Amino acid sequence: MEMPKTSDTKAFDANDSDGKVTNFCQLTDDLSKQLRPADSLMKLARLGSFFPTRLSFMRVLLRQLAKEGSSVTSSVWSIDKEGFGRAVLTISLYHQHYSLIAFTQPLSDENRTDRVIAEAWDSTYVLFDGIPSIKDLDRLEKQVPHQEGGRYSDKELVLSRANKSVRLFGHVVDRLAQGIQPDFEHVKSIGYLMRTTAVYGNGKFGISDRSKIASRGGLSGPFQIEMLAVYLIREFTHKLVEHIAHHKSPKTAIMLDAKLKRYLGIGNSTGLGMAPFLISHPVLFNNWILARETAIAQMRAKARLSVAQQQELSSLYIRADAHLSQWQTADTIQSQRISILRNEWKHLSAQINLLKKQSFPLDKLIKSTSLLSLETQELMIALVLEIGGEEIDDLSHCMDSDIAPRLRPDMSLKSLKNILYNQFQWALSIDFSNPDENYLFWYTSAAKLEPRLGVRLAEKGAEKEQPLDIAKRVQEVERALKDCNDDEITAVFILKNPEFRYIIRRIQTASWAPYSEIQDNLIGKDCRPIDMLRCKLSFFGAAKFDPKSDRWTRITLYQGAPTASELNDSNADDWWLPVLQ
């Protein structure tokens, strides 16, 4: 099946003036019918149960790096015995060099915070386009440690920072210095040496716009450049602990075991800033989901599995089971969900063995989970995708989009109302006269522009809320449209009611981008922003979600991924749901 890359014009032209739905990814009819409907899929609870898949952005990137035979070199390593200084790691991809420039400095415990309001970090980074000169390094050394407070040029592609896992970082250094490997259980329970607390791309603070690198080989997909930066930060943390251990005890120090190194990913601490992205990029979000759902439909349509695929299915099922046993969190809700998931997963063993040899085995397997928890359903989906291999990998090319939703001013109000009543019942059914449904407001704090959530009736600032109140706006426009002449066109209605321009554009977009809206009330008391974070992070490829609240989570990136020296190994792409054994 061919799914051409979308373009603004194509997406726009795919609709006639009456808003008739035409799938711009040009799915075959049969496959299109197999896609899960948006009204059940685009619920926060389900999106918040997603797992990483082989279409996740980190997996896509590492396949590219492996395909290109990329390797990492260190051209600058001016790090002192305590681990402070600057370093440069360079990787090549499609004949271009990209350099991670790292700066490390001492940080007191009271200043170590993962919040946006932080002013200092254990380490700060930029991903530089090319190989930096000494002049570049000197310039950036004055800026990068200040992060948002610095100014950058279009030579810089990504800006980031990371804090140490105080427990594990010190432990690993001490053990390596003593000539022994870190404690296995300790590594397993934490899983990273440092965690990033922000990864800025696309023009932030003067760094390069995405458009500069969007057409470059290997980096056109969403978040590829950011994922590359994070991958190199992980490499840097591995080198850094070995460096400090060596200087601590040159005679006894050893290198970190390759198996542990592969297991040690890079942590990430993520808050509310990630959630509005899914709302402010409806077409991009639609494409992520559409590609994923298309892959699922393709796998479900497989009449038979080869013997090798049957074996892989069983083997990955067992791996997933082991992974679940290593997934730890102190969060009560997530703990309960994991507990149910572990139990349900264990009971699927017989189903796997029974169904894998039958006709349409993957469809049957997915159906067999339909009455189980959402976590189990989505883990089964991820498992099914994992055995898809090259059959579905090319769908990653359909996941990018720089399209902004466009207004169709010529659309009749009759057509507009049709879309609204057919696709936005989820919004119309919410009772906003109930204060609990109008409970929260999303805003940007004046304190370092940190994204926050407020309680509407208890806190000041609701008049400055961000436009994430989609359902409420849908109801408002529905009331305004109700008595309007069906023959009137959208342009005329908007002239009289300009405040509805934004929501009408979204409604029209939903007619051809069915997965563009999260179909839940994002300002209700029951809204759990963590679901949006997990959804987005699963597309990055994150696992082991460890919520700290309903609006904050820690995760691990690149855990189990090949290190730079392993990129060309035959099993380089085999790191779905890694297990430390």
Next chain:
Amino acid sequence: MHRSFSETKFLCYKACIGSGIDVGRAQDISAAATLIGAYENSFFACFPALITAPINHLSIPENTTSKIAQFENISAAQDGSFLADCLQSKLFTQIQINLLDNALLLVGMCFHLAPELHLTLTINNKLAARFYGNKLFADMACLMSDKAKFVTLEISDKTIAKLVELAPSHALYIGDETWREIEHLAARTYVAENEQSRIAGAGAGLTDND
């Protein structure tokens, strides 16, 4: 100072919101400003004044059969998106304006919202711009003149008087004073923090040492 397109667009969006413009138009104005600002960086100096212009209450001419609309005063920021809608929906094919506060932003709005149309803009009977797709042929000095009088914007693919095709720059340089003015308007969208919002608003603690 050098500014990325992305940060410029986002700051302009917030400045529009801070100026009381609705979200939909703010999205269009910021995209149009960044698009057209790439052709003439000095445009941004007038941006704060344009988005704080008084609200115009436009009404549609009663007779739409002639496909020609006439307006007295037009604010490019406030009304530009509507004019582009009119042309794109073919409600009108020609728009005549007696007084327009900024021709360049109006071109940007149409350029952004209706790229598939071939449009021409004349000021006082002089051809000032012709644009379609991602091509802009223009007399920039004419477009930049303050308060354009007797403006005609129409759908037309006539290749009439020659204009030079302009190329957008790949970088934006915006004066610090201008940037501060836009930032000042954007800052109206931020909520002042208090101890409660600092502790609870982000859903995370204040230190992380584990």
